Amino acid sequence: MADIISHTTDNMLDEQQIWEALKDVPDPELPAISVVDMGIIRRIELDHEHTHVQIEMTPTFTGCPAIPQIRERIQQRLASLVAHVEVNVTFQKPWSSENLSDEAREKLHQVGIAPPPRIVRGCTLPMLLQQSLTCPYCGSQQTSMENIFGPTLCRAIAYCRQCHQPFEQFKPL
Numbered sequence: 125m126a127d128i129i130s131h132t133t134d135n136m137l138d139e140q141q142i143w144e145a146l147k148d149v150p151d152p153e154l155p156a157i158s159v160v161d162m163g164i165i166r167r168i169e170l171d172h173e174h175t176h177v178q179i180e181m182t183p184t185f186t187g188c189p190a191i192p193q194i195r196e197r198i199q200q201r202l203a204s205l206v207a208h209v210e211v212n213v214t215f216q217k218p219w220s221s222e223n224l225s226d227e228a229r230e231k232l233h234q235v236g237i238a239p240p241p242r243i244v245r246g247c248t249l250p251m252l253l254q255q256s257l258t259c260p261y262c263g264s265q266q267t268s269m270e271n272i273f274g275p276t277l278c279r280a281i282a283y284c285r286q287c288h289q290p291f292e293q294f295k296p297l
Contacts, residue, residue, distance in 0.1 A: 137174045137205055145205060146179075149197045152190040153276050156231045159194060163223025166214065176208040182219045184297065185277045221278075221296045232294055233260045238282065240296040259284035260291055269293070 146165055147158045159165055159181070167180040179198055183191055195211040202209045221240040224232075229239035238260045256265040264286035271281040272295075279292045 137170065139168050139170055141205070142168045142170065142177055142179075142202065145201055146198065149194075149201050152193040152197070153278075154232070154235075154237075156235045157228045159198065161225040161228035161231070163225065163228070164194070164219060166217070170206075175206060177202060177206045177210070179209070179211045180214050181211060182214055182217065184219045186215060188277070219297065221294065224294075236260050237279065237292045237294055240294040242296070257282050257293055259287060259289065261289045262287040 143160060143165075146168075147160045149159045151157050151159055151162050151164075154162070162184070164181045164183055165179060166182055167178075169178045169180075170176070179202075181194065181198075183194070191213060195213075198211050199209045222242070224239070232239045238257055241257075257267040257269065258265055259267055259282075262284060264284055266285040267282050268285065269280060270283045270290065274280045274292050274295075278295055278297065280295055281290060282293045283290050
């Protein structure tokens, strides 16, 4: 985790530095991925004195149990950079798996979780059940959906008939 972020020439914190600092904040349920790469950070607003920052985030699910942890981790990470950190949760525009960055998709694959397929015209769960899934271990599409209910609301359990590995599939939302 980076402790120091270079400041602009006038020693003022800017929005880009906040975005960079938030890349150090892991998602509690998927620690290989930052909250920035998850796409849950929607807006950052610094006041004119650069002493107060408001972060707007949209969790992956309305009832996400990790909201307090995410809020706390954001506040802890930014505490050394700005005096006051406010993290607000909004659901005005729901989170979608399309918000995942390409880096997040690659990191999911690296930790053995199949990234969600790209959403086609708002079709989500039926698509997950009808589409061939790609095994993150061997790349085979000889897979089957074993259970749409995985360890978290955003993941399902699949099985690869080629390498005989169970794996998690990040649901398209």
